[in-house]
Amino acid sequence: MSICYLKTANNALHCDVIINGGGMVGLTLALLLAQADYSVIILETNIKTPIAPTSTEIPSDLRVVALTQATRQLFESLDIWQSIASKRLGTMENIKVWDQALSGSVFFSALEAKEPDLGVIVEQSVILHALQAALQHYPNVQTIYDTPLQAYQISADRLMATMQNNSILSAKLLVGCDGGQSWVRNFSAIAVKERSYDQLAIVATIQSERPHLNTAYQRFNATGVLALLPLSDPFTLSIVWSVETTLGQSLMMLSQEAFSQQLTQEVEAVLGTLTVMSKRIQFPLREQHATSYIGERVALVGDAAHVIHPLAGQGVNLGFLDAAVLADILVQATKKHRDIGYDYVLKRYQRSRRMHNQGMIYLMRAFKEGFTHTSPLLGLLRNKGLDWVDSHAWLKQFFIQKALGK
């Protein structure tokens, strides 16, 4: 196992990989690399992120994510799945999707698909806690909080990075896991293709009058998409309501009571009266795709490389797969005594992930455009489309396999 060490010649802290950003994806990559015996430095600017790894009481988090089976398998292989699954895990056994204006609908069921479930809902703090707790066991990983990078340069066989307190870090590879506004991407001058969806997503926790029976609901109409995601308590759900920006802003101004009423109406009281239990938070929605996932001794992973619409709950699942693929490619390169920062090693990562993620970006764009378009013909098509999917078992199976990340 290699360990980070201070080299007296240039007073730089040496390691194999610097990970900029200790969010869900950055910590997953760190754990994958730690288990493969690499020395890793994680840099994280948000001092609020660490959660005492010994704490069993993790504060509840409004931000939840739907995880695919592929992500679950990854977490099982990292030995953190039990820790995640034991904390307020919501399970989707069924998903009902419908178009409000036109009454077309599809019902996906785990039973019908012969799967244990169609995905799980986890609070982000639970994932971060499990990763941070697991990383405590690896002396080859160091985390530095609140001292961001200000520059880096490439020397003969390493990357030398300067932090804002002028300390020097050196590594074979720098990985940007620093989210949609990635510093690494910007400093490396990697261009990003960007378009606003002209929507914002409102997130909150709600209670329902009737039990959710582990069913997720997703209602489309011309103004946006509203998802109700079942949490572990049978009467508690998380909402992600993606709506056109000006409508979203006026929904954010409503009182809790008025918002609850509007919400109940929007989903046609499918679970009886809905009541908002938490504050509401909003996220502007945009699509982003880095034109390259790699630079000289640099790789981008997770939202630093791609940001997609949350309507299919795939964003971070793609990021976890990026991390798994990159770690695997680095391990293979090391076995062949190759430098893990070399261009041809990093190109393998880009080839494996960029086209795949591009496909998901196009799919999300098509869904968003198709469902929010007001043209009567498109409306008819999407309505017929939903009913058609519902009546074809093989097509339902296809969508289920995609949603499970298979």
Ligand SMILES: Cc1cc2nc3c(=O)[nH]c(=O)nc-3n(C[C@H](O)[C@H](O)[C@H](O)COP(=O)(O)OP(=O)(O)OC[C@H]3O[C@@H](n4cnc5c(N)ncnc54)[C@H](O)[C@@H]3O)c2cc1C
């Ligand atoms: C409303 C909504 C619902 C969503 N639901 C789902 C879902 O159900 N399923 C799903 O798969 N995805 C979902 N997503 C997408 C998911 O939240 C993101 O894909 C995920 O958070 C990306 O993780 P990340 O670690 O790549 O980036 P981030 O979560 O953005 O983490 C980046 C980290 O880097 C740190 N950082 C930033 N800049 C620096 C810097 N200069 N130096 C050091 N550290 C830095 C940040 O503090 C942060 O900790 C949803 C998104 C939204 C907005």
